[in-house]
Amino acid sequence: MNSQFKKGVLELIVLLSVNKKDMYGYELVSEVSKVVNVNEGTIYPLLKRLTNEHYFETYLEESKEGPPRKYYRLTALGRQQKQTLLKEWNEFHECINAFIKESV
């Protein structure tokens, strides 16, 4: 699939995933890569950016196996951003689909 498509929706998918429940980095990456086939390494920078923009907040939690994990939690601002992106996506999706129906 076109990597530009993926990049555009990746943020929405990440926001939606964390909205379901708080997740740690690796868990989130595996979840997202199940939906879109994307280079897993590139999701971490996205998480960093969303944290820097205050859509996420992080906290540490002990794990049974290995070192404590950094969990991501959606902030109020993040929920707002999720709604905005979702709305944009739906409008975009409808618009494009309508056009495709006309054209084909």
Next chain:
Amino acid sequence: MNKEQFVAAMHKKLHVIEEHERQDIIDEYINHIDMKMQEGKTEEEVIEDFGDIDELVKDILDAYKINTSSEKSNYDEKFNSFLDNVFDRFKRFISSFTSLDVDDVVKFIFEVFVILILLLLLKIPFSIVASLGASLLSDIIGFGVGSVFAAIWSIIINLAYAVIFIVVLFSTCSKRIDRYRNHESTSDFMEDFKESLRFEKRPHTEFESFDKAEHHTEEEKKEYREHPYRPSKEPAQTAGSVVEMILKIFSIFLFIPFFMAMVGLCIALGVLVALSFHGVIFVGGYFILIGCIIGASAFISLIYRTIWKGGNLR
């Protein structure tokens, strides 16, 4: 690439990010690698899956809004191309009505600016002479008539200054333009300015200073001997000689206080020597006096050289 190499490379490439933050990011990757290895992959495979490390670094830096293809650099590029465009048009505009290069024009504008500053500096002695003469005249001749004379005096001095200003400015500018037209841009700008200040003996002094300047080629010299007279400035020359007379008179005024100071300093030195015979010795005093004498004589010789050079004393 194994995990250690990967971590070292990331540290190096992300050095602009503050250490705590950087460690935080790299920890995520270490964690990811460890988890993948639990699932049975090797370090190398996992790192290979990350793809190009530079791409990864670029993504991370983007998350911090650091350089790469941010809007700012786009802006800079646009601004630069805009400037280039304007300069290009300016170039075409200039070359449409003159044979000068744009570089030369820019240089020339700068030089005119410098000339203006030099001439403004020259204003200082003139205003001193004007106010001195005016107060002297009004004191000596008496209140009523004296003030009229004083007014006339200051008008004369100011007029002289204005004449010098205009003549020097125009002759220097025209000389510079000539030089640029003939592409003799190697010649010294200050030389032209001094020549314009010396006025009357121009063809001669010009020739001389030209010989003195070592960086001119033989060919240029030859051409110069064939055309020693640049476009004529006859009125400028006569005005120049008057101005030079005024300058000389002014320099005499300047000499008087300095000579007085020299005489006073010498007397003081003599007194110090006499005192030392009586047993009172100021070692510091000697140094101060000798320093002052040297300074004053240096200043006198400076005035002498700048104003009387090319005059009848030579």
